[in-house]
Amino acid sequence: MKIIKYFFEFIFIITFFSIFKIIGYKNASNLGELIGKALGPLFRSRNKIQKNLEYSKISETKEDREIIINKMWGNYGRILSEYLFLKKFRQNKLDKYIEVEGSNILKEIKKNNEQVVFVSGHFNNFELMAMEIDKAEIKLCAIYRPLNNPFLNIIMEWIRKNYICKSQIKKGKSGTRDLINYFKRNFSVALMIDQRVSEGEIVDLFNQPAKTTTIPAQLVKKYNCKIVPVYVERIKNIHFKITFEKPIKFEKTMSTKQISQELNKILEKMILKNPDQWIWSHDRWK
Numbered sequence: 001m002k003i004i005k006y007f008f009e010f011i012f013i014i015t016f017f018s019i020f021k022i023i024g025y026k027n028a029s030n031l032g033e034l035i036g037k038a039l040g041p042l043f044r045s046r047n048k049i050q051k052n053l054e055y056s057k058i059s060e061t062k063e064d065r066e067i068i069i070n071k072m073w074g075n076y077g078r079i080l081s082e083y084l085f086l087k088k089f090r091q092n093k094l095d096k097y098i099e100v101e102g103s104n105i106l107k108e109i110k111k112n113n114e115q116v117v118f119v120s121g122h123f124n125n126f127e128l129m130a131m132e133i134d135k136a137e138i139k140l141c142a143i144y145r146p147l148n149n150p151f152l153n154i155i156m157e158w159i160r161k162n163y164i165c166k167s168q169i170k171k172g173k174s175g176t177r178d179l180i181n182y183f184k185r186n187f188s189v190a191l192m193i194d195q196r197v198s199e200g201e202i203v204d205l206f207n208q209p210a211k212t213t214t215i216p217a218q219l220v221k222k223y224n225c226k227i228v229p230v231y232v233e234r235i236k237n238i239h240f241k242i243t244f245e246k247p248i249k250f251e252k253t254m255s256t257k258q259i260s261q262e263l264n265k266i267l268e269k270m271i272l273k274n275p276d277q278w279i280w281s282h283d284r285w286k
Helices: 002-023 025-043 046-056 062-090 103-111 127-135 150-164 173-184 215-223 256-273
Strands: 098-101 116-120 140-144 167-170 188-192 201-205 208-212 226-235 239-244
Touching: 002 025, 002 062, 002 150, 025 062, 046 062, 062 127, 062 150, 098 127, 103 239, 116 127, 116 215, 116 256, 127 140, 127 150, 127 188, 127 226, 127 239, 140 150, 140 173, 150 167, 167 173, 173 188, 173 215, 188 215, 201 256, 208 256, 215 226, 215 256, 226 256
Parallel strands: 098 239, 116 188, 116 226, 140 167, 140 188
Antiparallel strands: 201 208, 226 239
């Protein structure tokens, strides 16, 4: 039954992709927001998202949380519609919609042939992070989680490898081996640290225990590399500001859990900046 559901979901999204292509970036993003707000709640439990917001203590009332949830679904819809335009972003045809803060940090990393770990979360069009790093000609691999829908996943993997970053690593044990091989070849890595991972360590996020990836911390311990936090912010609906923060050098004496806790604190600050621009539908505190 699931495969049938995935197939019809695929047809549905491909149909909208065709419409998005015809009407152009701005109109597609605006339409995506309407679609996200209308259909998003049908695919994810509203109660689960409400509980996630309660855990984080982001807002005090159910009404306030509903406002955040509604805006989140609109943002989700925009992200979906914008996948079709990643090629144009890659080709610099939509440059006027992106502001990069900290581009000097990327230049220094490139100049020094430095190996770093870029970390962020699922904020807005999060795919733009790895794209901008790759465009800066930094040797980069990116870790991603394959979609549950196998039909859509084929398309998304093709988009990622062709327009975002050629060296893509699937999340999981086999991906960890690939990551080590890339690191041995002096590649930097970009990854999201905001999803629950079964092989992770329990680390507080908003003072609630959450399974958290320790990959950045392990790389710091093993290769003595720096961490560069990255935040992708949506401004006025169709514009983005990508901020590359100063590289962080953690003390060698720190444990993987201590480093992961510090990274979760950075993630919290990013979420608090624009709560409605983070994807709250993840099973973060499961």
